[in-house]
Amino acid sequence: MVCPICGKHIRIICSKDSHMESLSLYELNALVRRSLEQCLPDECWVQAELSDVRTNSTGHCYLEFVQKDPRSNSLIAKARGTIWANVFRLLKPYFEEATGQAFVSGIKVLVQVTVNFHELYGYSLTVQDIDPTYTLGDMARRRREILKQLEEEGVLTLNKELDMPCLPQRIAVISSPTAAGYGDFCHQLKNNSKGFFFYTELFPALMQGDRVEESVLSALDRVNARLSEFDVVVIIRGGGATSDLSGFDTYLLAAACAQFPLPILTGIGHERDDTVLDSVAHTRVKTPTAAAEFLIESMDSAADKLEMLASRLHEGVRNLLQQEQRKLSGYKNRIPSAAYHRISDAKMALLTVRKDVVQAVTSSLFRHRHRLELLQQRLADASPEKLLARLATLLNISVDEINEKISHHSGFDPVTLKIDVPPEIVTIIEEQQDLYPGVFIDTKPVRNYIYKYEGAHALGYVSEISDSELEDKKKAGDDSYKLGDIIGKFGLEKYYDKYLRGIPGGEQVEVDVTGRPVQRLGMKNPVSGASLTLTIDHNLQEATEKAMDEVMSGINAQAAAAVVLNPQCTN
Numbered sequence: 001m002v003c004p005i006c007g008k009h010i011r012i013i014c015s016k017d018s019h020m021e022s023l024s025l026y027e028l029n030a031l032v033r034r035s036l037e038q039c040l041p042d043e044c045w046v047q048a049e050l051s052d053v054r055t056n057s058t059g060h061c062y063l064e065f066v067q068k069d070p071r072s073n074s075l076i077a078k079a080r081g082t083i084w085a086n087v088f089r090l091l092k093p094y095f096e097e098a099t100g101q102a103f104v105s106g107i108k109v110l111v112q113v114t115v116n117f118h119e120l121y122g123y124s125l126t127v128q129d130i131d132p133t134y135t136l137g138d139m140a141r142r143r144r145e146i147l148k149q150l151e152e153e154g155v156l157t158l159n160k161e162l163d164m165p166c167l168p169q170r171i172a173v174i175s176s177p178t179a180a181g182y183g184d185f186c187h188q189l190k191n192n193s194k195g196f197f198f199y200t201e202l203f204p205a206l207m208q209g210d211r212v213e214e215s216v217l218s219a220l221d222r223v224n225a226r227l228s229e230f231d232v233v234v235i236i237r238g239g240g241a242t243s244d245l246s247g248f249d250t251y252l253l254a255a256a257c258a259q260f261p262l263p264i265l266t267g268i269g270h271e272r273d274d275t276v277l278d279s280v281a282h283t284r285v286k287t288p289t290a291a292a293e294f295l296i297e298s299m300d301s302a303a304d305k306l307e308m309l310a311s312r313l314h315e316g317v318r319n320l321l322q323q324e325q326r327k328l329s330g331y332k333n334r335i336p337s338a339a340y341h342r343i344s345d346a347k348m349a350l351l352t353v354r355k356d357v358v359q360a361v362t363s364s365l366f367r368h369r370h371r372l373e374l375l376q377q378r379l380a381d382a383s384p385e386k387l388l389a390r391l392a393t394l395l396n397i398s399v400d401e402i403n404e405k406i407s408h409h410s411g412f413d414p415v416t417l418k419i420d421v422p423p424e425i426v427t428i429i430e431e432q433q434d435l436y437p438g439v440f441i442d443t444k445p446v447r448n449y450i451y452k453y454e455g456a457h458a459l460g461y462v463s464e465i466s467d468s469e470l471e472d473k474k475k476a477g478d479d480s481y482k483l484g485d486i487i488g489k490f491g492l493e494k495y496y497d498k499y500l501r502g503i504p505g506g507e508q509v510e511v512d513v514t515g516r517p518v519q520r521l522g523m524k525n526p527v528s529g530a531s532l533t534l535t536i537d538h539n540l541q542e543a544t545e546k547a548m549d550e551v552m553s554g555i556n557a558q559a560a561a562a563v564v565l566n567p568q569c570t571n
Contacts, residue, residue, distance in 0.1 A: 029119040040115050043128060049108045059085030074210055083127040091130055098132035110134035146251050146276050155258045159282045162263045165231040166302045168295050171200045172230040174219045176207045181236050181288035188292035196299045207237040212247025220256055227261060236288035237268035248275040257281060267291035390435060394425060409483055416484035455541055460491020502529030
């Protein structure tokens with residue numbers, strides 16, 4: 001059989017019946033080793049990404065070569081590698097000087113290797129040389145691209161800019177429940193030497209494999225739903241191969257952590273490990289234990305500040321007490337003399353005030369006595385009998401007439417004593433209001449007949465309602481009329497009175513004991529009555545009445561009637 005790689009022939013040992021012979025495991029592994037040695041060249045160049053690079057005390061470097069699917073970022077190939085100390089001492093500084101890149105996990109390299117297969121240790125690659133001109137590894141480049149994208153979006157340092165709580169006691173932990181790092185973290189917090197109390201709650205998540213991103217994002221969502229219950233978020237994993245940390249190098253997880261509203265602490269690897277999540281977190285520590293130590297140190301720092309503040313407070317209070325004690329001692333010495341002067345000044349002030357009080361009381365008594373005399377006189381003048389007598393004289397009506405109008409009045413409306421009062425009487429009442437308490441002038445509308453007596457027999461006239469008319473209105477069920485109202489007495493004025501008069505308005509006012517208005521309590525606006533349009537011709541009416549007056553005067557008649565016809569009208 002010909003090898004597809006090197007073209008050499010491979011011998012396959014078979015039994016006579018064409019079935020493979022039964023081999024021990026060692027024989028099979030030895031056969032594989034001899035086949036690889038015959039098939040493969042002595043050395044070949046391989047492209048791969050470094051992972052889990054470690055150097056032991058002897059100087060040998062042990063690592064893994066990995067290859068990932070560019071679309072899913074999942075591992076598709078892995079091989080164990082070794083760089084012996086004599087080669088690594090030369091290769092490492094040569095590579096770092098030529099590229100400026102540390103020889104660490106995550107870089108992509110082109111190395112010259114020999115393929116080895118040991119019956120006991122299995123398949124491995126031994127590095128003989130490296131090409132420093134090859135580009136940086138895909139893992140490192142991908143991390144840079146993610147960080148650059150987050151920076152361009154302006155979210156790279158958002159979580160770092162959050163203030164770390166002074167007392168980070170309530171901790172949301174995102175980790176695997178079975179991870180040793182989680183146990184170390186909790187043990188470190190619980191058994192801290194300072195005796196600080198920490199409340200921790202685990203939000204379980206996968207810390208390795210293809211579902212790391214999905215699981216951690218779900219845990220962050222659960223924490224976000226209870227933000228008020230926690231001070232800080234801790235994401236811990238512990239050690240392991242660098243290749244297993246690829247789940248922490250995704251854009252979605254980094255963006256979610258960068259924008260999370262609580263400070264995030266990461267302890268997801270050893271000192272040699274570095275992820276995108278570490279770069280965006282508020283604080284990155286090496287291990288879960290280091291995360292616990294960071295929280296303890298934060299509490300210890302807050303405790304130190306509190307002790308310092310307590311000490312400063314104690315010192316400040318002591319100094320203040322001493323200062324006040326000195327002030328009290330000074331006041332104690334000054335009190336006797338100060339008290340003597342105050343008492344002396346107070347006696348003089350009392351004597352002065354006594355004199356002023358006597359004078360003020362005397363003056364006040366005199367003024368009040370005079371005021372009482374004036375009030376007494378005003379009360380005498382304000383007696384109902386004198387008031388009615390003054391009104392009767394002023395209005396030229398009898399006291400009995402006034403009493404009769406008052407006795408026939410009902411309700412709360414004012415009593416109308418006289419209408420068409422001359423202006424001089426109005427002036428007297430307004431200027432001498434003290435002599436006429438409860439008496440006021442009211443203005444009422446007056447019907448104006450511009451043509452005087454023309455058509456008076458048809459128009460009629462208006463006047464104040466009488467007692468009998470008011471009684472008739474009430475018997476008819478009309479309560480809208482009251483004494484003092486102006487109503488139609490004759491003709492059209494009487495017939496259309498309820499249409500022409502409208503609805504009267506009014507004010508509700510509060511008055512004092514003298515009847516003077518104090519404040520308006522309410523107001524009702526009047527409503528105008530309807531208009532009445534007549535077909536009487538003014539010129540014709542004027543000519544007719546003039547002609548009738550001449551005829552009546554000629555025959556000495558007291559009354560007459562006329563009918564006016566249009567001779568040109570056939571109807």
